[in-house]
Amino acid sequence: MEFSNKELMQKDINYIWHPCTQMKDHEQIPIIPIKNAKGVYLYDFDGNKYIDAISSWWVNIFGHSNEYINNKIKDQLDLLEHVILAGFTHKPAIDLAEKLVKITPDGLNKVFYADNGSSAVEIALKMSYHYHLNVNDKRTLFLSLSNSYHGETIGALSVGDVELYKKTYKPLLLKCIQTPVPKDQTLQSANDALLSLENILKKDGSSISAFIVEPLVQGAGGMHMYHEEYLRGARELTKKYGIHLIVDEIMTGFGRTGKMFACEYAKIEPDFMTLSKGLTGGYLPLSVVMTTDNVYNAFYCDYNEFKAFLHSHSYTGNTLACTAAIATLEIFEKENTIEKNVELSRHMKKNMARFDNLKNVKNCRILGMIAVIELTEIDVKKRVGLKIYEYALSRGVLVRPLGNTIYVMPPFIITKDEIDTIFDTIYNAIVEKL
Numbered sequence: 310m311e312f313s314n315k316e317l318m319q320k321d322i323n324y325i326w327h328p329c330t331q332m333k334d335h336e337q338i339p340i341i342p343i344k345n346a347k348g349v350y351l352y353d354f355d356g357n358k359y360i361d362a363i364s365s366w367w368v369n370i371f372g373h374s375n376e377y378i379n380n381k382i383k384d385q386l387d388l389l390e391h392v393i394l395a396g397f398t399h400k401p402a403i404d405l406a407e408k409l410v411k412i413t414p415d416g417l418n419k420v421f422y423a424d425n426g427s428s429a430v431e432i433a434l435k436m437s438y439h440y441h442l443n444v445n446d447k448r449t450l451f452l453s454l455s456n457s458y459h460g461e462t463i464g465a466l467s468v469g470d471v472e473l474y475k476k477t478y479k480p481l482l483l484k485c486i487q488t489p490v491p492k493d494q495t496l497q498s499a500n501d502a503l504l505s506l507e508n509i510l511k512k513d514g515s516s517i518s519a520f521i522v523e524p525l526v527q528g529a530g531g532m533h534m535y536h537e538e539y540l541r542g543a544r545e546l547t548k549k550y551g552i553h554l555i556v557d558e559i560m561t562g563f564g565r566t567g568k569m570f571a572c573e574y575a576k577i578e579p580d581f582m583t584l585s586k587g588l589t590g591g592y593l594p595l596s597v598v599m600t601t602d603n604v605y606n607a608f609y610c611d612y613n614e615f616k617a618f619l620h621s622h623s624y625t626g627n628t629l630a631c632t633a634a635i636a637t638l639e640i641f642e643k644e645n646t647i648e649k650n651v652e653l654s655r656h657m658k659k660n661m662a663r664f665d666n667l668k669n670v671k672n673c674r675i676l677g678m679i680a681v682i683e684l685t686e687i688d689v690k691k692r693v694g695l696k697i698y699e700y701a702l703s704r705g706v707l708v709r710p711l712g713n714t715i716y717v718m719p720p721f722i723i724t725k726d727e728i729d730t731i732f733d734t735i736y737n738a739i740v741e742k743l
């Protein structure tokens with residue numbers, strides 16, 4: 310039986326409560342049922358197609374229905390789909406862990422599996438606190454950057470700093486402190502922010518367990534970018550005060566910024582790294598927390614000393630998800646993805662030049678495959694982002710601005726022509742709709 314968009318939308322509204330959505334909006338704005346997808350294109354039930362310019366919330370790095378990943382999952386499916394990871398293991402989990410240890414910064418030698426980004430953040434926080442406890446150094450505070458985003462479970466929300474998501478739940482959250490993020494990409498603002506960090510550490514350093522950062526780009530906080538010197542300085546200072554540095558590469562990891570991991574720009578060795586999103590090429594939920602032998606060894610002792618890390622999720626290290634992740638990493642090797650991204654990034658940058666002349670545009674910036682067009686402060690109640698979203702969608706492009714910030718984060722398999730289409734559409738949206 311064939312369905313139309315309209316029939317499915319109505320059924321959807323009857324049953325589904327959508328994420329990050331005021332459901333009443335959908336009295337006016339249609340929900341689009343997607344029937345199938347290939348490469349950068351999504352197809353709905355009425356035969357319309359849309360370029361997925363945001364990689365479906367930043368996960369789908371090699372496009373949809375990627376033949377290589379599809380085949381690897383199909384092969385694995387007939388062997389083993391999932392097995393408990395306590396007391397048991399499986400080949401994809403082992404192979405993936407080995408690969409991750411090889412490609413991440415030196416010192417990150419242990420892989421702890423989970424199944425989504427927020428959980429990975431929770432795990433890193435718990436491990437850091439527990440590590441200090443195990444070495445008789447109780448530290449109950451976490452430090453993070455202003456304007457940061459680390460997920461939306463209670464612990465992850467606590468270290469985040471995006472008011473829109475956080476303010477309602479403040480009475481429930483952990484005690485955390487924020488230090489100012491560098492205000493722009495200049496070296497000067499990195500150094501200014503390091504001074505603030507040092508002042509906080511001088512005062513509270515001995516009670517802080519970990520400092521968690523999104524390296525170089527703060528995603529949900531409006532794709533805010535800062536200079537790599539800040540990461541180098543933060544690594545030095547945290548070391549000096551015995552504080553763990555957690556690098557949350559959930560959004561920036563896997564080639565998004567023009568290197569495999571954003572912290573490679575600063576050549577730092579963090580104590581923890583959290584990964585998810587692009588990890589499985591956008592196929593299946595999976596996340597990891599990577600850490601050092603030093604952290605691992607602080608938990609390693611006889612059972613009755615009760616120092617083990619007793620944390621688990623039902624789907625931890627799912628076999629099919631690990632298989633998708635291995636296939637994803639193999640594509641990076643086969644296709645020289647990082648090099649190709651540099652070229653695509655250059656092409657996106659060329660496309661951005663003309664936006665500087667638009668009166669409603671405040672700032673344009675780009676790092677790797679993250680291109681940002683930030684509009685001038687227009688009253689949020691006017692919902693400019695929503696207007697851009699609707700306009701672009703009607704012309705076959707999916708963008709999902711964060712407030713007044715329009716960003717393009719396409720799958721890495723996108724062509725230059727498709728990039729042009731995306732930027733032309735955004736340009737026309739700004740000219741015609743604002």
Ligand SMILES: *Cc1c(COP(=O)(O)O)cnc(C)c1O
Pocket residue numbers: 425426427428430458459460461523528529557558559560561585586
């Ligand atoms: C998306 C994101 C998370 C949360 O991941 P989920 O899988 O959505 O829970 C955490 N940190 C960063 C930097 C993210 O971009």
